[in-house]
Amino acid sequence: MEFVIISGMSGAGKTSALHIMEDIGYYCVDNIPTSLLQTLYKLCKDSSDKAMKRVAVVVDVRGNGDYEVMYDDLENFKKNNEGVSILYIDAKVDSLIVRYKETRRRHPLTERLKDGSVAAAVKEEQRLLVPVKTLADYSIDTTFMSIKQLRERIISMFLENSSNSIMITFMSFGFKYGIPLESDLIIDVRCLPNPFYIAELKEHTGLEKCIQDYVLDSEETQEFVKRLIDWLDYSLPLYLKEGKSELVVGIGCTGGKHRSVTIAELLDNYFMEKGYKCIVQHRDVKK
Incomplete structure (x- = not known):
């Protein structure tokens, strides 16, 4: 029995995430109050229908007026049931405000606040959901993410989910575009040789051999990579021992195209092997 609760900020992509879960074979329910979670769980667990053994539900501020009760219900539900x-799903406040203004949709909290602005509603929701975020096993920040990237991330998490192993995401990024909020670790590789300043390499990316050869052939990079791998080799079993199910390692350079x-x-290939x-x-x- 797999029971995935999707929560997070309004406008961050919970509905898109639910549709992706449905596409990969989960029985999905949107906007369920936490008071009904146990009832749904029991119905699915007792059902003889195999399609009911993989369930994904959205729980958020729309269906839960008392947020302290919402948190307590989620904590107790997760603690008392297997496979939960x-x-x-998160995004930066500024990005969420822009999304609401572009779509002209009403935020679920606007009518509950004296200041009914979108900005006030987004910031209040962020504050209210801090305890829920601490309960999460997985976190995805969609600020700079396309639907295609969100789909790839969710599929990697749940299509072949294994509760006995940790899933590592190596995410390259450019510091000029902001640090990925879901990162557990940030590795800054701006100290390595930069192909950007080589005319014949500038327009290529780190997915191409010419860039990989340039970055990896230097003594500085070889020593950097050796020490980084040694550290990760030591750290990953400790995260696994602590019961962490996902580790997001952000690897950043200036623009996110070459060194990172x-x-x-390299790290993805090494740890997959x-x-x-x-x-x-x-x-x-x-970009």
Whole structure:
């Protein structure tokens, strides 16, 4: 029995995430009050229908007026039932405000606040959901993410989910576009040789051999990579021992096209060969 609770900020992409879960075979329910979670769980667990054994539901501020009760219900539900995990969908406040203004949709909290502005509603929701975010097993920040990237991330998490292993996401990014909020670790590789300043390499990316050769052939990079791998080799079993189900390693260079992509690809290949479940995502490589 797999029971995935999707929660997070309004406008961050919970509905899109639910549609993706449905596409990969989960029985999905949107906007369910936490008071009904146990009833739904029992119905699915007792059902003889195999399609009811993988369930995804959205729980958020729309169906829950008392947020302290919402948090307590989620905490108790997760603690008292097997196979339950929480996926938290997030995005930066400024991005959410822009999305609401572009779509002209009303935020669920606007009518409950004296200041009924979108900005006030988004910030209040962020404050209210802090406790829920702490319960999450998985977190995705969609600020700079396309629907295609969100789909790839969710599929990697749940299509072949294994509760006995940690899933590592190596995410390359450019510091000029902001740090990925869901990152557990940030590795700054701006100290490595930069192909951007080589005319014949500038327009290529770290997905290409010419860039990989340039970055990895230097003594500085080889020593950097050796020490980084040694550290991760030591750290990953400790995260696994603590019961962490996902680790997001952000690898950043200036623009997110050359050095960070190269190192992310290298780490993904290395740890996949060691038997870890890995995914590599290049957030800014096409910018």
